[in-house]
Amino acid sequence: MSTLTKPEAAGTPAGAGDAFLSVRDLRVRFRTEDGIVKAVNELNFDLEAGKTLGIVGESGSGKSVSNLAVMGLHNPRNTTIEGSIKLEGQELIGLPQRDLEKLRGNKMAMIFQDSLAALSPYYTIGRQIAEPFMKHTGANKKEGRERAIEMLAKVGIPQPDKRVDSYPHEFSGGMRQRAMIAMSLVCNPKLLIADEPTTALDVTVQAQIVDLLKDLQQEFGTSIIFITHDLGVIREIADDVLVMYAGRAVERGTMREILKTPQHPYGWGLLSSIPRINASVDIPLRPIPGSPPSLLNPPSGCAFNPRCEFREQVTGDKCRTERPALEEANGHLSACHLTPAQKQSILTEQILPRLSS
Amino acid sequence: MSAEQTVSGAAAKPVATGTPLLEVSGLTKHFPVMGGFPFKRQVGAVQAVDDVSFTVNAGESLGLVGESGCGKSTTGRLVTRLYEPTAGSIKYMGQDIAHASRKELAPIRSEIQMIFQDPYSSLNPRHTVGTIISGPMEINGINPPQGREARVKELLEIVGLNPEHYNRFPHEFSGGQRQRIGVARALALNPKLIVADEPVSALDVSIQAQVVNLLQELQKELGIAFVFIAHDLSIVRHFSQRVAVMYLGKVVEIADRDSLYEAPRHPYTHALLSAAPDADPDNLAGERIRLTGDVPSPLNPPSGCRFRTRCWKAQEKCATEEPPLVQLSGSADGHLTACHFPEFGDVQGNAKAPATEAATAPESEAKASVPEQRESAE
Structure with a gap:
């Protein structure tokens, strides 16, 4: 076996880059007073080097939890993490804290949603940016400061040599988010996890940040995991998209496949419920009925079944009794009991006319 | 002055049905810094709001968009008179309430209600849903014929909640349901005007549409006028017949919407529209206008046009002279713009080449039209 696989892997250098980050069968459980929260279940995904993976989902769908698991940021006392997370072949689950610390901020870094809460109000921006650099490279304070100024200039903050001594409260929201990006990129990480980095920002600043991330990705070849609930932002930045619902992946494919030919009722619902800036205004929006399920006690079978409008089309009561597997249907992966033919006809006859009207 | 006059001129021919319910002119609020x-x-x-004028007709929805x-x-x-304005007037059904006393406001407060952004902090966690929704009735001494409890249950049904949840506490509800409770509370007194301050931005995408649809139904069925505040341009477009774009007060x-x-x-409106992300990968409506920098501090706003520091068309005139909010030649009726060098008014053409073609042609047009407009205004 090994003799067969090895030449294959060596023969395709692109194939080796494929599995830059590979997550297999990831499960995250939290023990709480109310019971065990199954936050992430059987999650699989790959991220190629230099590409961007967008993760979409509602709050509580497990998108942040799975990425905090990649970073090893969960409290081990009440969390169990199972499965495998491999970063360039190195297994991250079960890695001792000391080794994780060497990776965090160095090889992988994270940008958080609320920049005011994620930056310390007590230290200057420059010091916070220089800290991971000094720790990981052993640079001294002067070099750290120079590097911080360089990074601030790179993320487009005017007068970086002056602003390096400012405190986070002296920055506006967009500038703080830039400073966070500078902090995360200071050691040239290979993996950048951006957890809703633009959600708290205005549209014009959001556009700036998305452009900045794209430019920096081209410059450094960073792989990005971009978590958001905004499909418009996904369109701007993502190569591949993973749609999550109730702790599971329900759909996975390229950006174009997910946004143009979604194959899961949840994806259809999401696309139909957002108002388009050029759509007719007289037609009421089509919301997804109900609300996201509790992860303490998720619905049996397909977790989306209480909110699904196509449940009747599945023969038997499969949606309520059997969990659909993530399988290929019409070009990309989706987890739904509808047959590929049914999906295609629903998509072309009901969903696409709805979107174009 | 000019802004006031042009706006009152626009108000003379109301766009939608009904008469002006709310007339705001020259509204200013400065927060002192000690x-x-x-x-x-x-x-x-902090010059939070400076010389703002608009009207809201009965049964109409006015959208207010802008950055934080x-x-x-x-x-x-200010409209709900939670703040007292520094200057200007707020006329509600002809009565100026800008500096009205608590007593004078009491009957009007029941007709102007507010829906808040954060459904988690705008509901008292120690009160049941019943107490929260009947609160406004109690304060205003209103006793519906069928009794307050029955009215609350009716309201719960209107907003799509189960009337049996009368005795539950807010923490037992999800975000979208809580926002519905906030809507029910605003409806309790049969208001004529609701100020909705970012009513959906704290909610999940799949829930946002539910609340927007609910508000739209209520507006149609009950004929309530809305001031709909949001930063999401597509939701504002969906909800409001007329839209006002604000920048730095x-x-x-x-x-009107179309x-x-x-x-x-206005270049800023252009930039906002082009920055709004669209989920359709095939929709390539023009390149994005990259606005540089941030909104300047309202403590010390730029002279002249406040947008000039980020505007790609700014010239000397913009720094010295503040552009009045007037109807430019070529705009539709009631379309008021405050800009010295306005755009053509075509999304695609301008978005693609904002610097070149726009700098030459509209300049002459603007020079010709603006002074003329100003004369007529003064």
């Missing part, structure tokens, strides 16, 4: 030692004195003022810190929420709170453009979204004249 400092100094040993005696605290005013060292400056542009004064849209302050405007909403000023209204820079106000028009005119504003299809033919924006």
Whole structure:
């Protein structure tokens, strides 16, 4: 076996880059007073080097939890993490804290949603940016400061040599988010996890940040995991998209496949419920009925079944009794009991006319 | 002055049905900044809202859009008189309430209600849903014929909640359901005007549409006028017949929906529209206009046009002279823009080449049209 696989892997250098980050069968459980929260279940995904993976989902769908698991940021006392997370072949689950610390901020870094809460109000921006650099490279304070100024200039903050001594409260929201990006990129990480980095920002600043991330990705070849609930932002930045619902992946494919030919009722619902800036205004929006399920006690079978409008089309009561597997249907992966033919006809006859009207 | 006059001129021919319910003119709110030692004195003022004028007709929805810190929420709170304005007038059904006393306001407060952004902090966690929704009735001494409890249950049903949840507490509900409770509370007194301050931005995408649809149904069925404050341009477009774009405390453009979204004249409106992300990968409607920098501080706003520091068309005139909010030649009726060098009013053409073609042609047009407009205004 090994003799067969090895030449294959060596023969395709692109194939080796494929599995830059590979997550297999990831499960995250939290023990709480109310019971065990199954936050992430059987999650699989790959991220190629230099590409961007967008993760979409509602709050509580497990998108942040799975990425905090990649970073090893969960409290081990009440969390169990199972499965495998491999970063360039190195297994991250079960890695001792000391080794994780060497990776965090160095090889992988994270940008958080609320920049005011994620930056310390007590230290200057420059010091916070220089800290991971000094720790990981052993640079001294002067070099750290120079590097911080360089990074601030790179993320487009005017007068970086002056602003390096400012405190986070002296920055506006967009500038703080830039400073966070500078902090995360200071050691040239290979993996950048951006957890809703633009959600708290205005549209014009959001556009700036998305452009900045794209430019920096081209410059450094960073792989990005971009978590958001905004499909418009996904369109701007993502190569591949993973749609999550109730702790599971329900759909996975390229950006174009997910946004143009979604194959899961949840994806259809999401696309139909957002108002388009050029759509007719007289037609009421089509919301997804109900609300996201509790992860303490998720619905049996397909977790989306209480909110699904196509449940009747599945023969038997499969949606309520059997969990659909993530399988290929019409070009990309989706987890739904509808047959590929049914999906295609629903998509072309009901969903696409709805979107174009 | 000119802004006031042009707006009253626009109000003379109301766009939608009904008469002006709310007339705001020259509305200004400056928050004093205190400092100094040993005696605290005013060292400056945050010019949160400066000379804002608009009208809301009965049964109409006016959208207020802008970035954070542009004064849209302050405007909403001034209209509901949670703040007292520094200057200007707020006329509700002909009566000026800008400096009305608590007593004078009491009957009006029941007709102007507010829906808040955060459904988690706007409901008292120690009160049941019943107490929360019947609160406004109790305060205003209103006793519906069928009794308050029955009315609350009716309201719960209107907003799509189970009337049996009367005795539950807010923490037992999800975000979308809580926002519905907030809507029910605002409806309790049969208001004529609701100020909705970002009612959906704290909710999940799949829930946002539910609440927007609910508000739209209520508006149609009960004929309530809305001031709809949001930063999401597509939701505002979906909900409001007329839209005002605010920047740093000023209204820079106000028009009815179609005119504003299809033919924006102000560069800022253009930039906002082009920055709004669209989920359709095939929709390549023009390149994005990259606005550089941030909104300047309202403590010390730029002279002249407040947008000039980020505007790609700014010239000397913009720094010295403040553009009045007037109807430019070529705009639809009631489409008011405050810009010296307005755009053509065509999303695609301008978005693709904002610097070249726009700098030459509209300049002459603007020079010809603006002074003329000003004469007629004064």
